[in-house]
Amino acid sequence: MTQTPMHHWMADQGMAPLTHQAALWTAWSEGQSGLLHAPTGHGKSLAALGGLLNSTITGGRLRMLWITPMRALAADLQQAFEAPVAAIKPGWSVECRTGDTGQSQRSRQRRKPPEILITTPESASLLLTYRDMLTHLAGVDTVVVDEWHELLGNKRGVQTQLLLAALRVANPSLRVWGLSATIGNLEEARDVLLGPGRDGALLAATSQKPLVIESLLPDTQDRLTWAGHLGLRLLPRIVEQITAARSTLLFTNTRSQAERWFEALACTEALDGRIALHHGSLDRSLRDAAEQGLKTGSLRCVVSTSSLDLGVDFSPVDQVIQIGSPRTLARLIQRAGRAGHQPGASSRILCVPTHTLELAEFAAARRLWASGRVEARQPPNEPIDVLLQHVVTRCLGQPQRPDALLAELRQTHAYRHLSDARWDWVLDFLGRGGEVLRAYPEYHRVRADAHGHLRVSNATVARRHRMMVGTIAADATMRLRWLKGGSLGHVEEAFISRLKPGDQFLFSGRALELVRVRELTAYVRRARRRRVAVPRWAGGRLPLSEALSTAFIDWLAKPDAAPEYAALAPLLRLQQQVSSLPSHESLLVETTRSREGWHLALFPCAGQAVHEGLGACLAWLVTRQQARSITVASNDYGLELLSSKPWPDDSAWLAQLLDFGSVEDLLTEALNATELSKRQFRDVAQTAGLVFTGYPGRGKSTRQVQMSTGLLFDVFARYDPDNPLLMQASLESRRQALDWGRFQQTLTRLRRQPIRWHATESLSPFAFPLYAEAQRQQLSSESLAERLQRAAELIERRASHAA
Template sequence: MPDHARHWFAHQHWKPFAFQKQVWAAVKAGQSGLLHASTGAGKTYALWFAALQQFARAGSRTAPLTVLWITPMRALAADTQRALQAPLDDLQLPWSLGLRTGDTSSAERARQGRRLPTTLITTPESLTLLLAREQARTEFASLRMVVVDEWHELIGNKRGVQLQLALARLRRWQPELIVWGISATLGNQAHAQDVLLGPGEGVSVQGADAKRIEVDTLLPGAIERFPWGGHMGLRMLDQVVAEIDSSSSCLVFTNTRAQAEIWFQSILDARPDWAGIIALHHSSLARETRDWVERALKQGELKAVVCTSSLDLGVDFLPVERVLQIGSAKGVARLMQRAGRSGHAPGRASRVTLVPTHSLELVEAAAAEQAVADRQIEPRQSPHKPLDVLVQHLVTMALGGGFRPDELLPEVRSAWAYRDLTDDEWQWALAFVRHGGHSLTAYPDYRRVEPDEQGVWRVPDARLARRHRMSIGTIVSDASLQLKFWSKGGGGRSLGSVEEGFIARLRPGDGFLFAGRQLELVRVENMTAYVKRSTAKKAAVPRWNGGRMPLSSELADALVVQLGLAAQGEYHSAPMRAVRPLLEVQQHWSALPTPATLLAETLKSREGWHLFLYPFAGRQVHLGLASLLASRMSRQQPLTFSMAVNDYGFELLSATAVDWAQWLNGALLSPDDLLADVVASLNAGELAQRRFREIARISGLVFGGYPGSQKSTRQVQASSSLFFEVFKQYDAGNLLLTQAQEEVLRQELDVQRLAQTLTRIQGLRLDLHALKRATPLAFPLLVERFRESLSSEKLADRIARMVGELERAADQ
């Protein structure tokens, strides 16, 4: 057995870690497993040398495809190729190494078509495309090992399910296949291992001692006692520039692309002499630009890069000394992942500096520091039998040599997501790919798979085969709706566009504000929202913007612990001591939330009667909770509510008084009949239709067009809406409709977390306070609602006036 690792590590003056040796021994014994270790600890070489030790022979000719290396990102694929190539060159091993992603050139694809490299680095989508080739089984005949990098990034989404199915196929062809997952931030390792390898299968290897992560916080010069959300954080610009100046190389993470653009320009305006040595990186930039930034950062040519989640994953940037996080990272795992971009080498500490964009984020910063120290990492769960992915997989298997249903079913059930797939669901999926199911039998485009004379199911139409290959994948982009005035002719003057997720939560007749106008929704049709002017003074407008990145349960719990300590006069960290003036006003005028209490505040103003409730469950849950309470309350007495939500709580505003002391202690917060009440309180039908558009694309019901003649987003979305209506009317039992409804409840509304929140707060003591004026916790919710009705200039004036009045009251 050649000892490639010993030679190469000695040449690098490195000593292997115990966990690396453990992985090498496990692979030598033919075992699969999951390696969990900190970022920069040496995970890549643990698995790479395990493969080389086991399968590479010096002096032999180049081997056919032996190792598959799966990565969730193209940028990570290129970086992985550079890391794996170095030992091959130094040891002069006759292994070829290749990339196969959406960025791979046609010439390289053609070369791989003739002969795949010994090791292929690819993505779940590109692997599935390879499995869709007629000769796939022959091409994978020599495969011995699969490595899934950054498994935590794939496990919780449909891309991970697509990979589960691909691995099930490879295991059927190669029963002795060795499969390993690599992960750095997982809160539920046992589940992650079961999903990847099967229940109870494989070994678990834990890396060296947890990597030291240093978390500190930039403290603002002055504390706003009445902060509000929506800041870009630019008041911290001078301090951030000073931190960048004192570092040799750093990453400045933001949570949105718009924020990244603004911060990059602001830093450049503050230090024009840094032109050429600071850069911008986010997913909307051209690939050539992103590649240049990554290369320059790796070579130590850049002082700072302002970036988004596009640099979250394990690209190896050794020169990066530290990370700055603008605003809350909203989750412990995300913050640790970003921190790990610095000190990316064994033995080096990672340092992340939190930059609060408003005063309340100082409490989040203190909570994050403690949560990282305690390693309170969020768990990630695999999706449960998404049938759109299964339908796509069936057509892929029909292309990749064909399949017999009775042989394929146990293979599909061996994938975790489909472990309890029923016979009826399987027969429905087969019927759907064969003739489109109950309602599409008459349309030839949906007769995608048919059995031949030998009973092997194949794709008989070359055009449909080409169409399917171009549609493989589970990533579907969101869309915007055009906003137009309604006219009898069917459509009037355009007002612009609005986020689709916002309109999806309104019913016809609901009012909302747009561009300073009070509008009423008339109807939604073909990706256009038709509206008319409204004279209503108030509108129930649930905000959803930013809901894709809610505060995690783990970070929220840590935040409430910090507030509970402050309620007892304990301020242990620098961020908490800095924010003490705000918290003391909150405690003096009302109270601070604690792990044992549910804080509620009521206020009478010129606008009406306000309820502020603080469950600390994240924006998504608070939207569902506010809608649920408003709906249940309206059944008790005729009321109309306006609402606003943020990550800490929500506001309900009514024109008449409500005895909240009575209702909040009763059935209003009960988890009983939750499903029916949530569906009734929000426009769940429209939400399901929106979710169905993604399902229709993945399952092959709609096609985006060929290169050079792509269909517009509007055409694709209109087609999926038509299918939704046809199925509802003529095929109500269609399982894709059922899936859309389940995904709305599970993902859009997060009903499981909503139920957990209701159960939790029922066990808390209600701490209800009647206010004379808005508290520091209530003020941001007032601003959230004002955003919907005021222009930015009027909003700024209103906020300034209110803050002035509140500050004077606080001083007294």
């Protein structure tokens, strides 16, 4: 094997290249592009960097553009690259350009960029708007897209596809390499990255990283639990685990959950204050301190959300704890990879149930991992809002010929089938505002010059567009600051709007008191008593993947000798005693009467989003048949309709109810689909550039943005109902609110399946968590735990008497 400069450098560090690293270097030297798939900690970054460092390419200009989905990862990569670059390419520089980069450094980078620039999809796209940067970008030899699995399935991935197509126009021989882990559709991921008609290499690590999935088993074998019931009860056991390790990453699924766990752990004497909190709403200084504490080993534990999921290298971390079900195997693997973050090391993740049924999910995830099945990420197809934004971006950088730009767009997977008619609509919408906005000059963003080239119409459009580049819609958040100065981060505006001065809440592990709200900033001080609320952030709910829900049902049907089974056995026996277990062959239905009313529970095990939509549809249909009051509750396993009147004891009645006509028409009535679309249109309109959220320091409030987008939605709906942006908002709202594709598949399956109908004397272990969800919405002088514990004891007594 030819010894390259990277071979020698790695030997000096006491390392030897792995097979997939050497394979990528060879492919790079042959001018190939492709996708490298390897577990976390298997040297993907050095593999992609090494191709360029091994070459004879000289410096003095921008040579490599490295795209990463996270700012924190960009800074970490810069630090990791400095040593090999300095040793192999002396004089070359490595720099970051993200939203955290100062204005002076950005200006210098435009005049004299580094040889290797690490950036994000948003910042990279912004470079295309500057004429002077286009000259530098033409010299880029390699683009590396890191963590491609995180970008593939969303609009940021589409934005990356468009960026790559533009760079290929400047350099047709451009090398593009994607780095990925934990993804099921590898070939499709490669093809989407490279674009239609382009062949590329698909490289993979030769060995799978050892992964140990363990569950923290409860001391007591509860047969009736509910979401959140077990979590903090296991706190002493978790503290034991943390103190037994050098350092621990403790993951939660939501920021609210992270706040609760951090507060509980921070009060523990055994940790001696060596604990930190990390989530996306915290101020950058707090996040940086947590990351640095992990790297140096000064912290025993960091409580985090998905903000630390991706490839930041925390080599000292030797333990990962997951609170609650991760909902997907891919997320479980990704988080487990934060420990043992080096080749040959095994990763161990300890899963902590928040209710007993999650133990079955952990066991199912272990079996799913052994089978080698990981969830696929499906790429978006032709999002019109991203297209509108990108066309303005390209025209702002340099004038564009419409036919050449269309040919460029069709070189992406997302827009490979872009029709001439849709392209004509795009040009008309950007040029004249389409059918209904022609009278408003601010929507005339692109014009054709005397030579037929497309240009941005004026300086105001250019300035505003550069501030709005990106596909992550502005969060409805407010800055949180101390009354006497200093930033804490961001909190949802909707949460703050429900508080009045003097109210208290928990944030960054501190009990805070709201003092006042002024100009989109909430000012706080330390509270004298404990908190009364925890902020809730949008997007906190994670859906149970189809692969894991299928494995969950498979495991229930044929449980193995996993440690989880001993803890689950009492629950499963009681479930089979009063009813039966969910299965793939039939739909499990239970009816029960309680003092609250008549319960009808269905268990499709298709995820909470699907169950919420299905429950709303069924409730709407039932109330149209007969006047009655119905409360709908749902979780990942099933849904419950609680009625003020008895349910028909007839499976044929339910089968007929499920066989309703047009799903779209029913959803419009049952879920007020128009209102859902109107909410989603806010994000679509921002990405498409139809609304301006304000200049720095003078931003518009969420209410102002909603009023602007709401007015546009109403105008389009009335005068231009076939507007593609409306259709996109409708589709996206269904995908997000209902997991639309899965909703349709589940409904088709339920209509074919026979129904197993059980009229039970008391709520079953599977139905009880649904009852608990309904109870959360009720006001009472008793705590939720007290009410549910009393109900559980009553059910247990009935079950014992029946036995």
